[in-house]
Amino acid sequence: MKAVLFRIVPRLGRFLRGGAxxxxxxxxxxxxFLVVVGLGLLPTFLWSMVRELYDGTLxxxxxxxxxxxxxxxxxxxxxxxxxxxxxxxxxLRLFYGVEGPLVLLSLFRVFLLRxxxxxxxxxxxxxxxxxxxxxxxxxxxxxxxxxxxxxxQYVGRTVAALCCVYAGAILLFYALPLxxxxxxxxxxFGWVRDFYDLIVRSHGQAxxxxxxxxxxxxxxxxxxxxxxxxxxWLYGKSFLxxxxxxxxRHGPAAATLVATVTIGAGGFGFVQLTRQPQRAALSALSQPxxxxxxxxxxxxxxESLRKGILNAYLAHYxxxxxxxxxxxxxxxxxxxxxxxxxxxxxxQDLFNVLVSPVLYDxxxxxxxxxxxxxxxxxxxxxPIQKGERPALRHASQATxxxxxxxxxxxxxxxxxVWIARQEVTVRESGxxxxxxxxxxxxxxxxxxxxxxxxxxxxxxxxxxGLWLGNNEKDRFAFTVARxxxxxxxxxxxxxxxxxxxxxxxxxxxQYRLRAFPIPPRPRLGEHGERAPAPRFHLWLTYRTFxxxxxxxxxxxxxxxxxxxxxxxxxxxxxxxxxxxxxxxAWLPPSVDRQSSAQPxxxxxxxxxxxxxxxxxxxxxxxxxxxLPEGQSFAVVLDRSRSMAHRAAEAAEGLGWLRRTIGAKxxxxxxxxxxxxxxxxxxxxxxxxxxxxxxxxYGGQKAGDLLQQFGTLRAGRTYRAxxxxxxxxxxxxxxxxxxVRDFAAPVYLVHLGGVLPPGYDDATLATxxxxxxxxxxxVSQAFVELAAASxxxxxxxxEGYLFTVGPGDTTVEAMAPKDDFAAxxxxxxxxxxxxxxxxxxAADLDRLHEVALHARVVTPYSSMIVLVNDRxxxxxxxxxxxDDRFKRESESGSDQALxxxxxxxxxxxxxxxxxxxxxxxxxRQRRLDPEVRSFV
Numbered sequence: 001m002k003a004v005l006f007r008i009v010p011r012l013g014r015f016l017r018g019g020a021x022x023x024x025x026x027x028x029x030x031x032x033f034l035v036v037v038g039l040g041l042l043p044t045f046l047w048s049m050v051r052e053l054y055d056g057t058l059x060x061x062x063x064x065x066x067x068x069x070x071x072x073x074x075x076x077x078x079x080x081x082x083x084x085x086x087x088x089x090x091x092l093r094l095f096y097g098v099e100g101p102l103v104l105l106s107l108f109r110v111f112l113l114r115x116x117x118x119x120x121x122x123x124x125x126x127x128x129x130x131x132x133x134x135x136x137x138x139x140x141x142x143x144x145x146x147x148x149x150x151x152x153q154y155v156g157r158t159v160a161a162l163c164c165v166y167a168g169a170i171l172l173f174y175a176l177p178l179x180x181x182x183x184x185x186x187x188x189f190g191w192v193r194d195f196y197d198l199i200v201r202s203h204g205q206a207x208x209x210x211x212x213x214x215x216x217x218x219x220x221x222x223x224x225x226x227x228x229x230x231x232x233w234l235y236g237k238s239f240l241x242x243x244x245x246x247x248x249r250h251g252p253a254a255a256t257l258v259a260t261v262t263i264g265a266g267g268f269g270f271v272q273l274t275r276q277p278q279r280a281a282l283s284a285l286s287q288p289x290x291x292x293x294x295x296x297x298x299x300x301x302x303e304s305l306r307k308g309i310l311n312a313y314l315a316h317y318x319x320x321x322x323x324x325x326x327x328x329x330x331x332x333x334x335x336x337x338x339x340x341x342x343x344x345x346x347x348q349d350l351f352n353v354l355v356s357p358v359l360y361d362x363x364x365x366x367x368x369x370x371x372x373x374x375x376x377x378x379x380x381x382x383p384i385q386k387g388e389r390p391a392l393r394h395a396s397q398a399t400x401x402x403x404x405x406x407x408x409x410x411x412x413x414x415x416x417v418w419i420a421r422q423e424v425t426v427r428e429s430g431x432x433x434x435x436x437x438x439x440x441x442x443x444x445x446x447x448x449x450x451x452x453x454x455x456x457x458x459x460x461x462x463x464x465g466l467w468l469g470n471n472e473k474d475r476f477a478f479t480v481a482r483x484x485x486x487x488x489x490x491x492x493x494x495x496x497x498x499x500x501x502x503x504x505x506x507x508x509x510q511y512r513l514r515a516f517p518i519p520p521r522p523r524l525g526e527h528g529e530r531a532p533a534p535r536f537h538l539w540l541t542y543r544t545f546x547x548x549x550x551x552x553x554x555x556x557x558x559x560x561x562x563x564x565x566x567x568x569x570x571x572x573x574x575x576x577x578x579x580x581x582x583x584x585a586w587l588p589p590s591v592d593r594q595s596s597a598q599p600x601x602x603x604x605x606x607x608x609x610x611x612x613x614x615x616x617x618x619x620x621x622x623x624x625x626x627l628p629e630g631q632s633f634a635v636v637l638d639r640s641r642s643m644a645h646r647a648a649e650a651a652e653g654l655g656w657l658r659r660t661i662g663a664k665x666x667x668x669x670x671x672x673x674x675x676x677x678x679x680x681x682x683x684x685x686x687x688x689x690x691x692x693x694x695x696x697y698g699g700q701k702a703g704d705l706l707q708q709f710g711t712l713r714a715g716r717t718y719r720a721x722x723x724x725x726x727x728x729x730x731x732x733x734x735x736x737x738x739v740r741d742f743a744a745p746v747y748l749v750h751l752g753g754v755l756p757p758g759y760d761d762a763t764l765a766t767x768x769x770x771x772x773x774x775x776x777x778v779s780q781a782f783v784e785l786a787a788a789s790x791x792x793x794x795x796x797x798e799g800y801l802f803t804v805g806p807g808d809t810t811v812e813a814m815a816p817k818d819d820f821a822a823x824x825x826x827x828x829x830x831x832x833x834x835x836x837x838x839x840x841a842a843d844l845d846r847l848h849e850v851a852l853h854a855r856v857v858t859p860y861s862s863m864i865v866l867v868n869d870r871x872x873x874x875x876x877x878x879x880x881x882d883d884r885f886k887r888e889s890e891s892g893s894d895q896a897l898x899x900x901x902x903x904x905x906x907x908x909x910x911x912x913x914x915x916x917x918x919x920x921x922x923r924q925r926r927l928d929p930e931v932r933s934f935v
Contacts, residue, residue: 281308
C-alpha cells in the first residue's frame with residue numbers, strides 16, 4: 001500500500017504542476033457551455049431574438065447583450081486554443097481573470113439590471129479599466145513600459161486591484177454559503193434520487209441535456225466559490241509586481257503616492273456618485289416655502305429637485321431592491337449556518353454599503369413613487385410622464401416592453417402605427433360643406449395597437465359620422481350614445497381586444513378620437529418570409545362653414561402611437577399647398593374652396609325651436625366692438641408655474657383691462673395660489689397691481705382656479721368672469737370636481753393663442769353653463785360677452801351669429817333636412833346647456849335626444865363604433881344605468897408592464913473586452929516565435 005501511494009503522489013503532483021487542473025477547468029467549462037449554446041441557445045433563443053428584433057418587439061440593445069453573452073465563451077475558447085494552449089498558467093488567468101468576470105457581469109446585466117444610475121455608470125467605468133488593464137497584461141506580459149506609460153499601467157493595475165477587492169468582497173458573501181451548501185448536498189447524495197426521478201419523468205430525454213446542465217451548474221458554482229480568492233490572487237499579484245517595478249525605478253514614495261491617490265480618487269468617486277438625491281428633494285418639497293425668497297430659492301434648485309423626484313419615480317427601473325426590503329444576506333446565513341438574525345444584521349449592513357449602487361434608499365422600490373408623482377405635478381405644474389417623457393421612454397426601453405393595450409402617455413409620439421394613406425374629400429353646398437377624412441393604417445408592431453388623437457375643429461362645426469373597416473367597401477357604422485355609457489363600453493371592449501372606436505367632445509372645440517385594435521403585423525415565418533401587413537380604415541365626417549375662402553381641417557393637438565412619413569400617400573382637393581406642412585403636420589390647416597358662394601343666412605327648425613345662423617351686418621359688428629360701462633368684472637390670474645412662459649402676455653392683458661375696462665367699470669383681480677405655494681389665494685385692486693412682480697409657482701388645474709375664485713368672491717356678483725391661464729394640462733384634470741354656477745359667464749382666456757387638448761367635464765359644463773367660451777385674447781372675451789347679450793344668443797363663430805328662438809312646433813321634430821341641420825342641433829344643445837340642470841340625468845337626456853336624432857357629437861353625446869350584437873347589448877345596458885353621463889377623467893398616464901432588462905450602453909464593457917481579445921490574438925500572430933514565447 002505504501003509503495004502504491006509513493007508512486008501516485010509524485011505523479012499527481014507532476015500532473016497538477018503540468019497544468020492538468022488549469023486545462024481541465026478551462027476546457028471542460030467552455031466545452032459544456034459551447035454544447036449548451038450550440039444545441040440550445042443558437043437554434044431557439046438567438047433565432048427568436050433575431051426574429052423579434054426584426055419584428056420591432058425587442059430592443060436592439062437586448063439582442064446585442066444576449067448575443068455577446070453567447071459569444072464570450074467561444075471567443076475565449078478560441079484565444080485559449082490559439083494563444084495559450086501550451087501555457088496553462090495564462091489559460092487559468094484568462095479563465096478567472098477575464099472570461100469568468102465577463103460572463104458573470106453579462107449575466108448580471110442582462111437578467112438583473114435595468115436602467116443604469118450614476119453609481120452603476122461609475123462602476124462600469126472602473127470595471128472597464130480593470131479588465132482592459134488585466135487583459136493587456138495577460139497579452140503583453142507583466143513588465144511595465146518605460147516612462148509615463150509605465151505609470152499609466154501602474155494606475156490601471158491599481159484600479160484593477162481595487163475592483164477585484166471590491167468584487168471579491170461582494171462575491172465572498174455568496175461564496176461561503178454556496179460552497180458549504182454544495183459540499184453538504186453532494187455528500188448527502190440526495191441529488192442522485194432527484195436525477196433518477198428526472199430521467200423517469202422525461203422518459204429518458206433528460207439523459208441528453210441534464211448531465212450537461214448539471215456539469216455547467218457545478219462548474220459555474222465552483223467558479224463563483226473560488227473566484228473571490230483567485231481574483232485577489234491574480235490581480236493582487238499583478239499589482240504588487242507593478243508596485244515593485246515603480247519602486248525600483250522611481251522610489252517607494254512615488255509608488256505609494258500614485259497608489260494612494262488612485263485608491264482615494266476611486267473611493268471618493270464611489271461615495272459621491274452613489275449618493276441618491278431623492279431624500280433631499282422629497283424633504284425640500286414636503287414643506288411649502290414661506291415667502292417669495294423661499295420660492296425663488298426652490299425655483300433655482302429646480303434641476304436638483306427634478307433629479308431627486310425622477311430617481312424616486314424610476315426606482316424600480318434603476319435599482320434591484322430597496323434598503324428596507326433587502327435582508328437576503330441575513331436569510332442566507334440564517335438558513336445555511338444557523339446564524340441568528342440579530343448577529344447577521346451587521347453582515348447585511350456591510351453588504352448594503354458595498355452594493356449601494358443597486359439598492360434604493362427607501363423602504364421599498366415603490367414607496368416614494370406616488371409622492372414623487374404628486375410632488376412633480378405640484379412643483380413643475382405638469383404630469384411627470386409628460387415633463388420627463390424622454391427620461392421615462394429611455395427607462396421603459398431599458399426593459400422588455402409590454403405596454404398595456406390602451407395607448408398611454410408613454411406612447412405619445414411613438415412610431416407604431418403608420419398612416420399609409422390619407423385622403424380628404426369635400427362636398428360643397430354653398431357656404432357649407434361636408435368634409436370627409438379617410439385614413440388607412442398599417443401596424444408596424446406584432447401586437448395590437450390603439451391610435452389616439454386630440455384635435456380641434458371650429459366651434460360651429462358638427463361631427464356627423466365615424467366608421468371603421470378592414471377594406472374600402474365594408475364599414476362598421478357608428479352609434480350616437482350617452483358619453484359615460486360609450487366610454488364604459490369602449491374601455492371594456494379594448495380589454496377584450498375587440499374592435500371599437502370612440503369619438504368624444506372634450507371642449508368647446510376639442511375632440512378626442514380613439515380606435516382599436518389596429519391589427520398586428522404578421523411575424524416572420526420559419527424561413528424569414530412575411531405576409532403583407534393588414535390595413536385598417538377609418539372615416540370621419542363633419543360639416544362646417546367656410547373660413548376666408550377655405551374649408552378648415554382638423555388641427556392636431558396631440559397624437560399617440562400614430563405617425564406619418566414621406567411614403568404616406570396624401571390626396572386633397574388642393575395638393576399644391578402641401579409642401580409647407582408635409583414634413584411635420586398631420587393635415588394642412590385648410591383646403592381651398594371650389595365655389596365662390598357668399599355667406600348667407602341659414603335656419604332649421606328642431607323640436608319647436610328655430611336655430612338661425614346669420615352673417616353679422618355692420619351695425620351688429622359695431623355693437624359687438626362696443627365696451628361695457630358701469631359694470632363689475634372679475635379677473636382670475638393663474639399663478640401656476642407654467643404661466644411663467646406667458647408672463648409678458650399676462651401683463652399685456654392686465655394692462656389692457658386696466659386701461660380699457662377699468663376706467664369705466666369695477667374690476668376685481670383674484671390671484672390664485674397652488675397648495676405648494678405656501679400662501680392663500682387673494683383678491684387685490686387691479687389699479688395698483690404690478691404684473692411684473694408676480695412670481696409664478698406651483699401646479700394647478702382649471703378646476704382649482706374656479707374653486708378658489710368661488711371661495712374668495714364671498715357673494716359678489718359680476719357681469720362676467722375672465723380666467724387668464726395658459727393651455728394647461730388635461731392630464732391634471734379631476735373628474736370629482738363639481739359643476740359650478742357663478743350666475744355669470746366664465747371665459748377661459750388661454751394666453752399664447754393655443755387651446756388645451758380638452759377639459760374635464762365639470763370645467764366644460766361650468767364654462768358653457770352661462771354661455772361662456774374658450775378664447776385666446778382678453779378682447780375676444782368681450783366680443784363674445786357683447787354677443788351674448790343678444791336675444792337667443794347661442795354662439796359666435798366663423799363670421800356667423802347663432803341664435804335660438806321659438807319655432808314651428810308642427811314641424812317634424814329633429815329630422816335633419818339639409819347640411820345646416822347638424823350644425824343647428826349642436827347650437828341647440830349649447831343653448832340648452834345654459835338653462836337646464838346639468839347635474840340632472842333627465843335634463844341631460846333631453847340634450848342627448850337632440851344629438852341622437854341629428855346624429856352629431858356634443859359634450860354629452862359621443863360616437864362609438866361597435867361590430868357585434870354583444871357590444872350593442874352592452875351599450876344598451878350601460879345607457880340605462882344612472883351613471884350613463886358620468887365620464888371618467890383620463891390622464892393618459894400608463895404604467896408600462898415590464899420585466900427584465902438592458903439599455904443602449906449596457907454592452908460597452910463587453911464589446912470593449914471582446915475587441916481587446918481579438919486585438920490580442922491578431923497582435924500575437926504577427927510576432928516572431930521568440931517574442932511570442934516571451935509574451
